[in-house]
Amino acid sequence: MTELDRRRFLVALAATVAAGGLASHSTAHADVQGSAPGPIVPTPPKLLPPPGPGSRVALPGGTVLKTLPGDGDLLAWTVDDGVDTEVVRLYTKFAKDTGVRLTYFVTAAYRSWTENAAAIRPLVDSGQIQLANHTWTHADLTRLSSGQVAQELKSTDAFLRNTYGVDATPYFRPPYGHHNATVDGVAADLGYRVPTLWHGDLRDSALISEAEIVSMASASFTPQNVVIGHLNHTPVTRVYGQLVDIIRARRLRTVTLNDVFLRPESSHPASRSAG
Ligand SMILES: [Zn+2]
DSSP states (O other), X not given: OOHHHHHHHHHHHHHHHHHHHHHHHHHHHHHHHTOOOOOOOOOOSOOOOOOOGGGOBOOOTTSOBOBOSSSOSEEEEEEEEOOOHHHHHHHHHHHHHHOXXXXXXXXXXXXXXXXXXXXXHHHXXXXXXXXXXXXXXXXXXXXXXXXXXXXXXXXXXXXXXXHHOOOOTTEEOOGGGOOOHHHHHHHHHTTOOEEBOOSEEOOTTSOOOHHHHHHHHHHHOOTTEEEEXXXXXXXXXXXXXXXXXXXXXXXXXXXXXHHHBOOOTTOSOHHHHXX
């Protein structure tokens, strides 16, 4: 064997070992995604870009937001809470690495939002990650007084202005999806006039397995859907590649809410100047 042949042999051997490793990894989840194991193709680094600013539409008035309007190829992937600092860090790194656009519904009492601020801020500044209001302590707002509801939203509003320099209005997500006319009225007075719920759910507010998360993503990553996930448990951080593969295979474009909707004229809370 010449020196050149020996090198070629070693390169081929290394490639075989690498492909074998990837193949076994892929096969483990092939049944979940419902596709036959195929050739191993390296994952392209970036997802499809969002639509341009010219295609933004007015917010539908007076309704809860659960899906995106119209027929399209958009996916609003939203993630909530931030119980675990490491999960917030890894989700943010995932966004940076893949270009996936996310809306974070921030429960600002969790330290993760302060501890990860330096990593999150550039993505917020570029618009790739949007920050929205998910209350201060994750209380069930329907069980609080009007004053307490206002305080829950105002505290996180102030935190997001002070820490990230953003106005999170008009989007708020009531914890557990629990809201009523009183809650919505108090929120609207603070500029939070869009109760933002969801139609698809990764079901990872509880600790579930990686396979279950991928299965839920397969069911809920559909055109014009608003999907909820959570920044609370680590399994999701181990299946990012598979979640992105679903999005890419379906040719969906991930979007923040600001990518989809025009900012309302009066999203600036009138109550701020009134105290
Ligand atoms: Zn929550």
